[in-house]
Amino acid sequence: MFWEEDEDETIKRPEDIVDLAFSLVATQIPVEHAYLLSQAVERVLPWLTDETGCGLHQIHGAESGNGWQRPDDGGAMYISKRTKLVLRLPNERVEDAGVLTGQKLDLDGYTLEVGKANVRLLNPVSTIYARYIITDGDESEEQFLEFVSEQLQEIGIRCKKMMCGRTHTIRVPGRELQARSLMLADISKEDSLQLQKLGLGRGRNIGCGLFIPHKGIQRI
Structure with a gap:
């Protein structure tokens, strides 16, 4: 064995x-x-x-x-x-x-x-979640996840398991921002903490790009 x-x-x-x-x-x-x-x-x-x-x-x-x-x-x-x-x-x-x-x-x-x-x-869990990641607005789910993957690689993080949610509108004076939720799973504790510290994308002052712990999907 x-x-x-x-x-x-x-x-x-x-x-x-x-x-x-x-x-x-x-x-x-x-x-x-x-x-x-x-x-x-x-x-x-x-x-x-x-x-x-x-x-x-x-x-x-x-x-x-x-x-x-x-x-x-x-x-x-x-x-x-x-x-x-x-x-x-x-x-x-x-x-x-x-x-x-x-x-x-x-x-x-x-x-x-x-x-x-x-x-x-901050909690170094392997599954983290951001309620809002600002997007270009007309991206498909696949395009959005590819964009996220590229952003993660730029800061030295590789994630094989990602899931995004539907588009959400955030209204600010003079414009509407489009955002999606994002879950990252099975990442290392070091990467988890780094992302929680750095965030992803813009708009942190309005709640975007901020990661929090998520219960995730347990393996069977």
Whole structure:
């Protein structure tokens, strides 16, 4: 019998780039809130957009997996008490970002009160997911995945298992951006952390290009 176990890929979770998760007090926010949230946060943290390593996750408080359904577009969505406002930041900016606590952010008439924050270290899992990767808009799934593969190779990452979702529209003043969700599976822990730190593509200030852990598809 020949039996070879997977190598132990134990790796220290990094502290140079972290997620800072703020509690929230609100019941509803606009479904199309990416730009509104970005502008509201940047009024308090004007350095957020231009600083390397920074990003702002969109708020997803009404997930179908939790018994809620997030509307596709327009109107407002409900958020739960467990919903967080999450910023991806260099560790040295955590203290600076703490001034968000106690702020009341106006999102087109909906008030978002920001509470206390907790630091979350990035998790080196083998399956990661980005809700929004900005595309050219008229790409097929195959063209999009080929583009992603080329972008990954440029930063030294090779991924054999990728899956993308349907196109989603993100509205900003004067234009509409097209984005797709993207899941990468069976990547190394080092590559997982690198992608979570670097992101992929543009629009990190409106929640694009940011990777998070995903449960993935288990092997049978």
